Amino acid sequence: MDWVKRYYILLGISNVYVIELWLFLCLSVYAFAKAYRKQPPESSKKVVFLQQRDRSDFLIYKRKNISMKIYSRAQIYEADKVTVEKEGIPSINLMERAGGYIYEWVNERLKGGQVPIKVFCGIGNNGGDGMVLARYLIENNYNVTTYVVNYNNKRVPDFLGAYDRLKSATKNWPIVINEGDELPAISPQDIVVDAIFGIGLNRVVQDWVKALFTAINNSNAYVLSIDIPSGMYMDMAPQEGDVIILPRFTLSFQAPKLPFFLPDTAPIMQAWDILDIGLDPEYLATTATDVELIGKQEVIQMYRSRPQFAHKGMFGHSLLIGGSYGKMGAIILASKAAMRAGSGMVTAYIPQIGVPILQTALPEVMTETDNFNGKVFEEIDFQTKANAIGIGPGMGTDSKTAKAMGDFLKTQKNPLVIDADAINIIAAIPELLADVPALSIFTPHFGELERLIGKWEDDFDRLEKTAKFAKKHDIAIVMKGAHTITTYDMKLYINDSGNPGLATAGSGDVLTGVITGLLAQGYHPMEAALMGVYFHGRAADIAINQYGIEGLIASDVTEFLGRAYMDLFAKPEQPPQEEG
Numbered sequence: 029m030d031w032v033k034r035y036y037i038l039l040g041i042s043n044v045y046v047i048e049l050w051l052f053l054c055l056s057v058y059a060f061a062k063a064y065r066k067q068p069p070e071s072s073k074k075v076v077f078l079q080q081r082d083r084s085d086f087l088i089y090k091r092k093n094i095s096m097k098i099y100s101r102a103q104i105y106e107a108d109k110v111t112v113e114k115e116g117i118p119s120i121n122l123m124e125r126a127g128g129y130i131y132e133w134v135n136e137r138l139k140g141g142q143v144p145i146k147v148f149c150g151i152g153n154n155g156g157d158g159m160v161l162a163r164y165l166i167e168n169n170y171n172v173t174t175y176v177v178n179y180n181n182k183r184v185p186d187f188l189g190a191y192d193r194l195k196s197a198t199k200n201w202p203i204v205i206n207e208g209d210e211l212p213a214i215s216p217q218d219i220v221v222d223a224i225f226g227i228g229l230n231r232v233v234q235d236w237v238k239a240l241f242t243a244i245n246n247s248n249a250y251v252l253s254i255d256i257p258s259g260m261y262m263d264m265a266p267q268e269g270d271v272i273i274l275p276r277f278t279l280s281f282q283a284p285k286l287p288f289f290l291p292d293t294a295p296i297m298q299a300w301d302i303l304d305i306g307l308d309p310e311y312l313a314t315t316a317t318d319v320e321l322i323g324k325q326e327v328i329q330m331y332r333s334r335p336q337f338a339h340k341g342m343f344g345h346s347l348l349i350g351g352s353y354g355k356m357g358a359i360i361l362a363s364k365a366a367m368r369a370g371s372g373m374v375t376a377y378i379p380q381i382g383v384p385i386l387q388t389a390l391p392e393v394m395t396e397t398d399n400f401n402g403k404v405f406e407e408i409d410f411q412t413k414a415n416a417i418g419i420g421p422g423m424g425t426d427s428k429t430a431k432a433m434g435d436f437l438k439t440q441k442n443p444l445v446i447d448a449d450a451i452n453i454i455a456a457i458p459e460l461l462a463d464v465p466a467l468s469i470f471t472p473h474f475g476e477l478e479r480l481i482g483k484w485e486d487d488f489d490r491l492e493k494t495a496k497f498a499k500k501h502d503i504a505i506v507m508k509g510a511h512t513i514t515t516y517d518m519k520l521y522i523n524d525s526g527n528p529g530l531a532t533a534g535s536g537d538v539l540t541g542v543i544t545g546l547l548a549q550g551y552h553p554m555e556a557a558l559m560g561v562y563f564h565g566r567a568a569d570i571a572i573n574q575y576g577i578e579g580l581i582a583s584d585v586t587e588f589l590g591r592a593y594m595d596l597f598a599k600p601e602q603p604p605q606e607e608g
């Protein structure tokens with residue numbers, strides 16, 4: 029430090045002053061550095077938060093190991109009750125826990141950044157979660173404005189508890205918004221926390237609250253919804269004129285909610301994650317739900333590996349019935365997919381006209397035909413001792429074919445896979461349903477489903493009507509689409525794999541082949557249906573790494589089926605590392 033002393037002595041300042049000044053300088057630099065670290069420039073911190081969204085590609089979130097049960101509202105309330113009883117805690121502690129976890133989630137991403145955060149709280153428990161979050165944010169020096177959206181006067185006790193705790197922790201009290209009040213200005217730079225309605229929403233929202241939702245949606249702010257976007261019902265479809273908050277991200281407690289997977293509401297969910305708030309594990313594990321998610325863990329449990337001395341006779345003979353002039357591709361796709369799914373042998377039953385085409389395209393597959401020489405087949409009569417039969421792809425709905433199918437159904441006792449034109453024929457001649465063997469698997473897309481069961485009003489109505497139809501006829505119905513849902517015995521199984529690359533001609537034919545191939549290998553029909561839908565989607569998820577979503581065609585899905593099987597036991601992928 030000699031050079032400092034000398035400098036100050038030169039300036040005529042005494043030694044004591046030099047040391048004090050030096051200390052003062054050091055402390056100032058330290059304080060500045062600390063303050064700077066705690067409050068980094070707004071813009072850079074905002075970027076860190078937004079990256080979560082930029083990476084919120086649906087595939088990333090689908091890989092997460094989330095609860096595979098989808099609980100009803102009543103079950104979630106019961107889980108709350110059981111948890112507080114077993115832990116011997118007041119229920120507000122559970123709210124504290126939930127709000128605390130949300131705070132940790134936000135803090136991990138914002139790292140103290142001074143982005144303006146506007147927390148909008150309702151007056152129920154969802155609002156209470158928002159209050160707890162707001163308090164933590166304020167206590168940790170975030171830039172927070174809290175609002176109470178006063179949509180009715182029935183403030184629930186835990187909300188009031190959380191409200192009081194916030195008010196006693198800070199002078200930064202919430203602003204109450206009543207009907208008729210001017211709505212707060214929200215800027216695109218804000219982060220909006222939506223804790224207005226949670227799973228308790230059960231009726232249409234008042235107009236002024238809708239206006240607030242609209243203002244939030246139009247603000248272009250980053251919106252984080254707590255538990256479920258406000259305005260979205262947990263167990264019914266949006267009503268005409270409803271407004272739903274459109275979040276960039278939703279943090280949902282403990283388990284996903286059914287509307288996150290349905291076509292009317294799922295597109296609202298740009299990205300979401302599940303926050304484990306420690307609800308009683310025993311209750312969660314032992315409670316049977318009407319809805320389940322099927323992902324890798326479920327399929328692993330169904331999968332049976334092959335013994336070393338296996339031979340083809342052990343893996344069944346699949347028979348695929350279909351094809352017609354101009355539509356031989358469909359039955360070729362289905363037959364090849366059955367082989368790739370692991371069927372020991374595959375035979376295609378096709379009109380004579382298709383034999384050279386099929387035999388050239390698929391040397392592994394055998395063929396049988398009818399005795400007619402038409403563009404469609406006119407009878408279904410075969411020698412193959414099939415372990416599983418799939419019928420429909422490319423078959424057409426010619427009256428001769430329909431007659432042949434009716435006669436064929438009368439001879440069948442084992443579960444069939446019924447797809448495409450076979451469904452259309454049954455839809456046109458409903459009496460045929462009486463001859464469909466129990467536990468047969470129907471695989472309609474929405475068009476075919478409507479022909480089969482009639483019109484529906486919305487997603488929930490469709491699920492109910494389809495489940496009842498399936499129950500009545502003792503069949504399984506695979507409702508194809510994004511998040512294919514299979515129903516049997518009034519239960520719903522939501523598939524967790526697949527991507528919009530599958531929206532391409534022939535991918536449904538491939539699915540028919542996969543399910544038939546699994547059935548032939550001795551899997552129970554429900555296992556074959558659920559595994560088949562999963563593998564089909566997973567193969568497409570892997571294949572798009574090579575072909576891209578637009579480039580994917582149905583044959584690629586078949587090519588990647590083996591990879592989908594291998595992927596069952598592949599090490600889980602590491603989630604992408606946070607930056608910043």
Ligand SMILES: NC(=O)C1=CN([C@@H]2O[C@H](COP(=O)(O)OP(=O)(O)OC[C@H]3O[C@@H](n4cnc5c(N)ncnc54)[C@H](O)[C@@H]3O)[C@@H](O)[C@H]2O)[C@@H](O)CC1
Pocket residue numbers: 104105107108122123126150151152153154155156157179180184224225226227228229230231232233234254255256281282305307
């Ligand atoms: N186990 C969990 O998942 C936990 C959930 N908690 C929170 O609790 C929430 C559910 O809380 P609540 O049952 O209090 O419900 P909400 O906070 O979702 O709804 C608030 C209240 O508004 C009423 N309401 C419904 N529709 C309305 C409308 N259109 N207009 C005016 N009022 C309407 C309801 O009767 C309800 O009492 C969850 O979403 C979650 O945020 C946490 O606090 C603790 C644990």
Ligand SMILES: Nc1ncnc2c1ncn2[C@@H]1O[C@H](COP(=O)(O)OP(=O)(O)O)[C@@H](O)[C@H]1O
Pocket residue numbers: 472473507508509510511512525526527528529530531532533534535536537538539564
């Ligand atoms: N957006 C999507 N996301 C995931 N899977 C999809 C999507 N669109 C279609 N699929 C899947 O692709 C398949 C399409 O079947 P289908 O409509 O019968 O096709 P095709 O009649 O051309 O064979 C179904 O398995 C369906 O679940």
Ligand SMILES: [K+]
Pocket residue numbers: 154222223224225226253254255256257258
């Ligand atoms: K909410």
